[in-house]
Amino acid sequence: MTPDPADESVDFTEQGELAGDFLALLGMRIRELRTTRSLTVQQLADRAQISRRLMTQIEHGQANPSLVTVTRIARQLGTEFTALLEPALTESAIEMHLGHEHMLVWTSDAGSSAHLLEATQTRSADLWLWRLLPGDTYRGLPDPAQSQELFYVVKGTLTLSTPDEQVTVTAGSSARLRSDRSYVYSNQGKSPTEFIRTVALSS
Numbered sequence: 071m072t073p074d075p076a077d078e079s080v081d082f083t084e085q086g087e088l089a090g091d092f093l094a095l096l097g098m099r100i101r102e103l104r105t106t107r108s109l110t111v112q113q114l115a116d117r118a119q120i121s122r123r124l125m126t127q128i129e130h131g132q133a134n135p136s137l138v139t140v141t142r143i144a145r146q147l148g149t150e151f152t153a154l155l156e157p158a159l160t161e162s163a164i165e166m167h168l169g170h171e172h173m174l175v176w177t178s179d180a181g182s183s184a185h186l187l188e189a190t191q192t193r194s195a196d197l198w199l200w201r202l203l204p205g206d207t208y209r210g211l212p213d214p215a216q217s218q219e220l221f222y223v224v225k226g227t228l229t230l231s232t233p234d235e236q237v238t239v240t241a242g243s244s245a246r247l248r249s250d251r252s253y254v255y256s257n258q259g260k261s262p263t264e265f266i267r268t269v270a271l272s273s
Contacts, residue, residue, distance in 0.1 A: 089174040092155075094131040096140065099154040101129045103147045117146040137175075138211045141271075152189035152196060172199070180206040182257075184267075198267040202228070202257040213249040216272040221245045226263030229256045239265075 104114050115125035120139060127133035128143070137151070144151040155173055167188065176184040180203045189196040202208070221228065221244060228239045230247055231254040238258070239245045247253060249269070257263040 089177055090131065092173055092175050093128075093134070096151065096154055097129045097131040100143060100147065103149070103154070104129075107147065114143065114146060118143045136211050138213070150189075152186065155186075176208070178203075178206055178208075182206045182208070184208075194271060196269040196271075198269070200255070200263075200265050200267055202226075202255060202263045202265075204257050204260055204262065207254060207256040210249065210253045210255070212251050212253075213269075214272045215250045217249045218270050219247045219249045220268040220270070221247065222266045224264040224266065226257060226261050227259045228263050228265050229258050230254070231256065 100114075104111070109117075111125050111129070112122050115122045118125070118139070119142065120135075124133055124135070125143075128135055128140075140151045144154055172185045172187050174183060175186050175198075176182075182202045183200070185199045187197040187199055221230070221239060223239045223241050223243055225241055227241070228245075230237050230239065230245060232247075232251055237245060250272075
């Protein structure tokens with residue numbers, strides 16, 4: 071059953087937005103895979119538990135869904151969202167991406183950003199570079215049960231919050247977050263924060 075479109079606001083990122091180039095490429099690849107699998111827009115929308123309207127907007131790069139929603143769509147197509155952005159597996163045991171090839175995924179009005187550096191083909195793990203400007207925040211929706219995120223702060227301070235806890239991680243320190251609940255990244259300091267983030271999703 072397709073959810074009421076009025077309820078879909080919960081599936082959108084609460085702060086900032088997904089980058090336009092990322093959304094355009096993602097929409098094109100989703101449309102290609104949907105067509106290859108002989109699925110209609112309505113069928114894929116039903117399987118991903120979103121409305122047909124939102125699915126159409128995503129395919130045309132006109133929506134700003136959360137990464138949780140994008141991941142759900144990708145899994146209904148038999149893949150992961152990070153795999154949608156890369157060419158097929160090669161014979162090489164090592165793949166390298168230059169700095170300009172890193173995909174800008176998320177930005178905010180304050181100038182914060184998140185780049186996807188690398189990801190396993192099954193998206194069991196992702197490697198990200200984040201930059202949060204002073205006073206800026208990113209609010210994440212819960213990942214699948216038992217998922218975790220790892221952090222290493224390069225510059226500034228990073229405050230991690232869940233409904234029950236809050237920890238400030240300083241430069242040179244690391245942290246582990248159980249991300250199967252709502253969570254928040256924020257920069258409560260006076261200078262930009264840069265951190266490396268690894269996402270380990272459970273299947």
